[in-house]
Amino acid sequence: MFMYGNIPSYSLLILILLITAVIAGSIFDAFFYLLLCGLLGLVVLGAFFYLRSRNRFQEVEEDHLDNMLGMPTRFSYEELKNITKNFSNKLGEGGFGSVSQGTLPSGSQVAVKHLFGIGPVNKSFVAEVQTIGSIHHFNLKEDHFRYSQRTCLYLHEDCNRKIIHLDIKPQNILLDENFNAKVSDFGLSKLIEKDQSQVVTSMRGTPGYMAPEWRRNIDGSQQEEDRHLLKLFGRKKEEGQLLDLVDKCSDDMQSNAIEVVEMMKVAAWCLQTDYARRPSMSAVVKLFEGSVDVVIDMDEDLLNELTPEVGESFATTVLPSMLSGPR
Numbered sequence: 001m002f003m004y005g006n007i008p009s010y011s012l013l014i015l016i017l018l019i020t021a022v023i024a025g026s027i028f029d030a031f032f033y034l035l036l037c038g039l040l041g042l043v044v045l046g047a048f049f050y051l052r053s054r055n056r057f058q059e060v061e062e063d064h065l066d067n068m069l070g071m072p073t074r075f076s077y078e079e080l081k082n083i084t085k086n087f088s089n090k091l092g093e094g095g096f097g098s099v100s101q102g103t104l105p106s107g108s109q110v111a112v113k114h115l116f117g118i119g120p121v122n123k124s125f126v127a128e129v130q131t132i133g134s135i136h137h138f139n140l141k142e143d144h145f146r147y148s149q150r151t152c153l154y155l156h157e158d159c160n161r162k163i164i165h166l167d168i169k170p171q172n173i174l175l176d177e178n179f180n181a182k183v184s185d186f187g188l189s190k191l192i193e194k195d196q197s198q199v200v201t202s203m204r205g206t207p208g209y210m211a212p213e214w215r216r217n218i219d220g221s222q223q224e225e226d227r228h229l230l231k232l233f234g235r236k237k238e239e240g241q242l243l244d245l246v247d248k249c250s251d252d253m254q255s256n257a258i259e260v261v262e263m264m265k266v267a268a269w270c271l272q273t274d275y276a277r278r279p280s281m282s283a284v285v286k287l288f289e290g291s292v293d294v295v296i297d298m299d300e301d302l303l304n305e306l307t308p309e310v311g312e313s314f315a316t317t318v319l320p321s322m323l324s325g326p327r
Contacts, residue, residue: 153281
């Protein structure tokens with residue numbers, strides 16, 4: 001019943017409950033927003049300390065690079081963008097990054113390597129810089145080395161610390177405007193002391209251009225054409241008909257057929273499975289200079305390895321991070 005001028009007791013109770021609910025809801029909302037702000041603050045604070053520690057790590061790493069032997073002049077990223085016109089003139093792309101042409105304020109032409117990511121790529125770059133910084137030779141120019149029959153000899157035997165390139169292939173032999181050849185890309189190279197005669201390293205390089213003893217660790221199907229070529233060479237050598245392998249459609253090859261055959265023999269000698277039977281670079285230089293003759297007895301193990309039996313499988317795989325990518 002509703003009496004004029006008075007509020008019934010049950011209506012007063014409902015009103016009190018409504019007011020209490022509103023107050024409780026406001027407190028809950030306030031607590032929720034406070035908790036949300038606190039969590040957001042923790043996230044922002046954590047991000048701040050993470051970025052700060054990462055910057056400090058990068059500064060320490062950069063200080064290390066500043067003290068590294070052979071480290072080139074440092075430029076900021078913005079400077080490199082201006083030098084290369086935002087990396088617009090790309091000269092090429094390799095397994096670890098792209099190379100763009102640029103011009104310094106002085107007018108000097110430069111090549112700028114833009115690395116893909118960090119980690120192994122950064123380690124490869126540091127290894128390349130350290131290797132180049134260890135080379136002291138009149139034929140050294142910027143990041144490549146004039147390639148002649150004595151280049152690998154110098155790297156292997158005459159450097160202060162011997163250098164094993166581990167990725168010699170046509171794509172890493174550059175030609176200048178005068179057709180002078182130069183060795184490039186020392187990212188997979190290995191430094192060893194002069195008194196060391198052997199070095200143990202993880203498998204690295206490009207399939208098809210790797211050391212013969214690593215060939216058995218790679219799927220044989222990738223090397224089918226190479227197997228046929230070497231088997232053909234072995235058969236022609238036994239028959240005394242190596243001249244048949246010289247390109248008959250090339251007048252230049254035909255006019256230098258004897259030299260071409262000699263180069264075939266040198267290549268086969270360098271492919272011996274037993275490293276003790278392979279020539280040193282000093283012996284190869286003497287062969288090129290004509291001071292010694294090539295006398296080679298084809299390694300039967302080499303020819304047998306190049307023809308895996310049907311169903312044969314290889315347990316060891318090559319890690320992509322240690323392989324040179326396509327050039």
